Amino acid sequence: MESTQNLAQSDNQNQEEQYDHVILSWQPYNGMRHAHLTRKEIYDQRDQKSQIAIVPALMLFMPMTHDVLLPNYPIPNLLDGIIMKPDHSSFKILKVGGNTESGTKSVNIGFVNCSFNYKDMSLCDYCPRNLVKRAILALQQKHNISVKIGYEIEFNVLDMDGKPINKHSGLNLDALLKQSDVLIRISNELNSQGVRVLNMHKESSHGQYEIVLDYDDVLKSIDNYNFAIQVIKQNFQREGKQISLLPRPFENQFCNGLHIHMSIWRDGKNILGDSAGQHLLTVEGQQFMAGILEHSSAINHFLAPSPNSMKRIQSHMCAGTFKIWGLENRDAILRLIQTDSVEGRPTHFELKALDHTANQCFALASVLVAATNGLDKEMKLPQPVNDVPLFIPEDAWQEKGITILPQTYEDRKVAVYSEENKVLLEFFGKPLIDNIFLISDEDFKELDGKSISEQFELLNSKF
Template structure:
């Protein structure tokens, strides 16, 4: 369930989260000697500052195609070398499954080869909840300095550049929902630390020290919190952060989730972002809020389209809506995702849109009258936190830009609960990962945007997890994935 970006005072000019805005994304030219020297010089200064602040190690993370954050670390004194030449990591990580078994694909897989993890120093952050550590997201390069074609973060950057070539900019934020339980053995059913009512003050009181420490950690790390509150399910909370450029939003999602987990451990709590903690519960979503901008103007208001959408904004959203069945392979990529993605759970299980309609996959949010045009945005409700945020944002950009190029129009609005209409009148989104993968296979938009190596690696991981969990009951599926995310 979600909080609107309008309520969060979000999508206005200048509302980026602190210093973490998107600079012009780097191009895909090979790393030159000059660029390596520049990176080394910047890292040398950064490492000296971090060491003076008591940092001893730097985490370099990336997110794999199963949606899990993987990591290598270096001592802070090695940051200069890592920034220039990278840290080794095998390409087979692109075909890891959620249980750490390994599949293969046509282009990526097997024991041969090596890549280099290059930290993005623009996001280098001292971690408030992990004393002595700093973090930076990593881009992945081949040994010769060329960009790895399977790098999900660079895929997102390519799509940002594609939008920029059209004079368009996306601002985005991913809601973070999670459940905390007492830190018992992972194989045991979750024991929740609070049993107050949904959205209740009772829950806030029970865990007020934990939530206060979260706010402090976010502030120390320069993340702008808009809202933090108890959610619907037992032990569930939701965080909303200030919107950013799309790359910044994806990076922030990784950092914020790591921070939540670290603070929880200090309070004896285990954290789960899985879409299904209990097989019949509402589960954790990862809703994507977005707005399209041109030359400082929010294109979601002031136009001739529905609720003031400009033609470009309508076409962008229409492109995303049309591609949603295939996009679920990126945004709801676990077999467990489909335990959550059911009607009348506010999960967005129908391929439709509506103004402030929480049962539609695409919820249009015009913002309160008088607040200003900047707050208008759209929410995609059908995604969850098993998604790699770079794949998710890059895929949505690709679909939206295809809609802009084709001048798509939105279909008729669904103003009420689509489940209450005659069956088949409003199309359901895929009800299983196998169904979404079938749609993904037919998507020329996603294949072209991702490129064959990354497209095929994603497909291999999805097929691998379909086979891995074949025959599992909902209870077994929820239990198998509950503590992996």
């Protein structure tokens, strides 16, 4: 028989998780977050062939700068509806609203990520969530390999006028302690919903902090990231603050990356590193990383797609600007981590270029397609570059195999459509890639000539 104390704890937990509405969330290709709000009883009918919501397919393909119906979409019939399909495995309880100063309490709301089907209930083949599932499955079926990733979430905390709350340097103790109450609340709230926080610290930019999430399977990690962003936003809003996720919100400051740490697994075993292998990697580890490196000029646009992203992918920003890999090299797009090796065997590497303006499902799908191609073709890694390129004379770059990733939007487009990157076009289909560049054209036309502060004014509230 349960004790009175256990029953009371159970009742309190049930009350804490009570909710009567559910957010149905998804990311369009412009990287913003869209949602519907529905009552719990409607959501609970999702398995009874009821249609929770139908949205125009066009909503997946809108520019970030403004809602506009663009001419000549390569994918036809975008005004037709597609059916929202909640993925209940991603369901969590989000606390929204409330104010610490006034004592107003937050309320619980369900939060779930969605994919899309056509009206005949077949999978929508340009839904980003369906695409990353297909990329995960292809890697598993071809090579019996699964991938785990962990996100490092960087963000600036601002007052309601958009000014950073402090000017402390990275890892500053005082800056961390001043925000420790809200950071601890964020960590506890995430942990209560199965999202484990590994660590939190002050980052280098003004008002910038980082929250590191634990590893998990690719799709679950994407879902955890999307939920964590809302938890972070809601908790700072309760304190009368806001956050910025823009890749480069301020001049003369380090930027907001969204670095991901990746490991590869087979039959429950991490197979990335080998202490006796070339470059301390297994053959599969080398081929996996080589595929990403080979196609990095193309996938970089999907990892860091916005005009503001281009302000971050600069040679002095530790943003993975160079098409190289290296041991602990923070300017390389791929950084092999040695500091926490197990018996001399690296267990993960870091992909540097990703940021918050990317559609996470599509970005990770492109990475997995590139990596799978590396395994398919048994690609070889070049020699690592372990020195920061800025400290190497440019006339020595060619000898060391150092090249910089595309620095203009037009060069990025050329890379995506190039023969050497045709594997991406074959997987995603040219009409989808054409559609993505159609909306990117609009955003770059609107924003490319604007200063960082002007981009901040236009974009910060959108992300």
